[in-house]
Amino acid sequence: MSNDLLPSSQLPGVTRFQWQQLLGPIVVVVIVAYAASSVSASFAFLTEGTLALLVMVLALQVLIGNSGVLSFGQAAFAMVGGFATGLLTVPVRIKENVLDELWEPLKMINMGIYPSLVIAVAIGAFLAFITGLFLMRLSGLAAGIATFAVLMVADNVLFNWKLIGPGPQVMPQVPKFGFIDESIAIAVLVMIVVYLIGISRRGRLLRATREDALAARALGASIWRLRVLFFTASGxxxxxxxxxxxxxxxxxxxxxxxxxxxxxxxxxxxxGGASSVWGAVVGTILVTAIGQVLLVFEGGVTLGSIEFTLPNGVRGLVIAAALVVILIWRPRGVTGGKEFRVPFLSRT
Amino acid sequence: MKNKRAAGILAVAASLSLVLAGCASTTDSAEETTAETTAAETATEEAAEEVAEECTEPILIGSAMAQTGFMSPFDVPALDTARIAIDATNAAGGVLGCQLELIEVDGETDPDKGAQIATDLIDQGAQLMLVTCDYDINAKASQVAQDAGVLVIAPCVGDTIMGPDAGLTLGFSLGSAVPGEAAIMAEWAFKEFGPKASLFKDMSIKYTQNQCKVFEERWTQLGGEIVSAPEFSQTPEGSLAAPVTAQVKEIKDSNPDVVALCSYPGGGAEAAAALRAGGVETPVVSGFGMDGAFWLGAVPDLSDFYFVTYASVFGDDPNPKVSELLAAYKGLTGNDAATSGLVTGASSIEAFALAAEQAGSTNGADLAAALEAFDNVDLTAGPTSFSPELHVNVTRPMAVMQVQDGAHSFIEYRAAEQPILN
Incomplete structure (x- = not known):
């Protein structure tokens, strides 16, 4: 097996199930989410949005973290998921008023949020599977550009084709989650799934292909098949x-x-660190937190007698700078790509 | 090693794009921001001095309008005149005996930011939300207000979708909507220039799409002919997504009497420049989207350019209310108005104040019912009517303006003879 050939201590990414690695990030996400959303209505709103972003970061982690293949295209599947669930849940009357060129059967469909989420995931995974069949023959820069092309194709199609969506306008009146708990529960579920996928036999094999494609192939691993599988999961x-x-x-x-x-x-x-669930969690929280702190400074902060105000729009620049500094300081991300470990507790 | 290299590429790409994103969202004007801060301070001070006795706390008006981003040229002046109207209302005793107080946060032309701000301001007790003048950008913020039972006004949205059609029973616009605006464009251009029109369609936002749709329908009703209708689009940052050379050639070859340009700056300005540079010298008629002189740098010495808008900001508007507001605006900001959309900001506050007095409350549903009863109510933006089906104006007279040798002048006020509602 790959653990014998490649000792886990030298590799980012884990090989054996450990409760602390799974529960640590979950506990952190749950605590941070509830704490942040209790601050104010707008923080609750932000938290709910950030949980959706966390799920996206986990989607990227499944693919990029395990395979080492760059993808700039996963947002295409998010776009498909958003459109699918919108079309399935927006009230029929609104679709008739606002989306007049929509395909008639799509206008008539209406269902609840949860069945629609399942269908959205299925559509996303299916499209990812089809595109993955072709794209996952590539790696490195070629994969990066090809996946970026997928994003551009999706954007162009969905931005212009009004038969299957709102085209360039927004699709309004998508039913909202009632409680923050729903987003938290979904995010936790995804964290569990992503962690389990990562430590599965195929997950370990895929990470082996990332480290040494030839050796992994010698073990009988089909790089292409593994990548298609993970690309589909990620989609x-x-x-x-x-x-x-x-x-x-x-x-x-x-x-x-x-x-x-x-x-x-x-x-x-x-x-955060691309090769662990913990990295995805830390990165999402950190970038959101930096953005919020800067937002406060843009509004003006008084410390003692001095008032600090940053020009509007500085946030984007500072986040970019932080990215560069963090990568110079820790090329594998803040967590070094390692999974969560309780500090000072037994080393495993 | 491969992994490190991959991370490096990722990092460079990601940081580059973040820098780009940062640049894109810094396109604000420092002057405007300063002017607004001063104005806000003045407004608050005045409000504090004149708090009516029977009122324990002021009525909060929240604004998530854009002070940066591509909607800011439309939003900033409208918000400024809203401030002028708030001061005037407060000086006259306020609404229901209470002073009005404006809390504003920059919505950055960002739908998600707008929704977050609306959530926050409504949480702080806002009784009216002012949102950005484009439905596609404000949809999320408007939905937040609708769900919270708070009246939401997008001062200058020109699309009838702002209202019950999109499920916004509490959503209104003081704008003059496209079914009227583009019908006026067609009626006036048909009378002036004759039967053959080209459409130059900007597909980027719904406003411009509808503009050309309505124009085409009214034009053919009048017996005119559409000889060509090429499309283009612009990026969210407001420049052409691709060169329009081929489209301009198509228009030129179809030899129209008039070109209807359905767009807005900066891409709209680039498109206008491309028309003239491509040798299309026919008159161009456009709408509120192309109001203002701020984009003329892209087409120096532009001539034979006509547009239909709220009023003239070039000192020659015959409506005294408009001149008064423009003078107050200059006094407040030190600047001349960039576009006439600003009349809708003051009118939003006027409409809110009237509706609140009539309803005797600031409850969203009560205000909406009072507004729906408006029938040619005389506001700064002109006679204003709403109905339970339509929360935007389509029959209000609008100003026809012209640009000759780079200079603007007022031609006439005109109402649509036949607004095109679908």
Whole structure:
């Protein structure tokens, strides 16, 4: 097995199930989410949106963390997920008023949030499977560009084709989640799934291919098959993220999932550490927190007798700078790509 | 090693794009921000001095309008005149005996940011939410207000979707909507220039799409002919997504009497420049989206350019209310108005104040019912009517303006003879 050949102490990414690795991030997410959402209504709103982003970062982690293949295209599946759930849950009357060019059967469908989430995930995973069949023959830069092309294709199709969506406008009146608990529960579920996928036999094999493609192949691993599998899983989770986002914001449009979304979530993953669930969690929380602190400074902060005010729009620059500094300081991200470990407790 | 390299590529790409994103959202004007801060302080001070005795706390008005981003040229002036109207209302005793107080946070032309701000301000007790003048951008913020039972006004949205059609029973716009605006464009251009029109369609936002749709329908009703209708689109940052050389050639070859440009700056300005640079010298008619002189740098010495908008900001508007407001605006900000959309900001506050007095409350549903009863109520933006089906104006007269040799002038006020409602 791959553990014998590649001792786990030298590799980011885990090989054996450990409760602390799974429960640590979950406890942190649950505590931070409830604490933040109790601060104010707007923090609750932000937290719910951030949980959707966390699910997207986990979708990226499943693929990039395990396979080492770059993908700039997963937002395409989030877009599909958001549109799918929107079309399935927006009231028929609103679709008739607002989306006049929509395909008639799509206008007539209406269902609850949860069945619709399942369908959105299925559609996302299916499309990811089809695209993955072709794209996962590539790696490195070629994969990065090809997946980026997927995003551009999705954006162009969904932005212009009004038969299957709102086109360039927003789709309003998407039913919202009633409680923050729903987003937290979904995020926790995804964390469990992603962790289990990561430590599964196939997960370990895929990480072996990431470290040494030849050796892994000699073990009988089909790199392509493994990557397609994980690309599909990642696409499904990304679609779930897009759908969560739609039910959070109450409206959805193609522009919600384009470059800003892609690079924010990638930055979260890279800053946290791409090869662990813990890294995804830390990165998401850290980038959101930095953004919020800067937002406060943009509004003006008085410390003693001095008032600090940052010009509007400085946030983007500082987050970018933080990304560079963190990567110079810790190229594998803040967590070093390691899973959660209770500090000072037994080393395993 | 491969992994490290991958991380490196990722990092460079991600940081580059974040820097780009940062640049894109810093396109605000420092001057405007300063002017607004001063204005806000003045407003608060005045409000504090004049708090009516029977009122324990002021009525809060929240604004998530954009002070940065591509909607800011439309939102900032409208918000400024809202402030002027709030001061005037407060000086006259307030609403229901209470002073009005404006809390504003920059919505950054960002739908999610707008929704978060709306959540926050309504949590602080806002009784009216002012949101950005584009439905696609404000949909999320409006939904937040609708769900909370708070009246939401997008001062200058020009789309009938703002209201019951999109499920916003508490959503209104003081704008003059496209079914009227584009019908005026068609009626006036048909009368002036004749039967062959080209449409130059910006597909980026719903406003511009509807504009050309209505224009086309009214134009053919009048017996005119559409000889070509090329499309283009612009990026969220407001520049052309791709060069429009081929589209301009298509228009030129179809030899129209007039070109209807359905767009807004900066891409709209680039498109206008491309028309003239491509040798299309026919008159161009456009709408509120192309109001203002701020984009003329892209097309110096522009001539034969006409647009339909709220009022003239170039000192020649015959409506005294408009001149008064423009003078107050200059006094407040030190600047001349960039576009006439600003009349809708003051009118939003006027409408809110009237509705609140009539309803005797600031409850969202009560205010909406009072507004729906408006029938040609005389506001700064002109006679204003709403109905339970339509929360935007389509029959209000609008100003027809012209640009000759880079200079603007007022032609006439005109109402649509036949607004095109679908």
């Amino acid at each position: 499904g989770i990304a679609a779930l993220s897009g759908a969560m986002y739609a039910h959070h914001a109450g409206a959805v449009s193609a522009r919600d999932f384009y470059l800003g979304f892609t690079f924010t979530t990638l930055a979260m993953l890279v800053i």
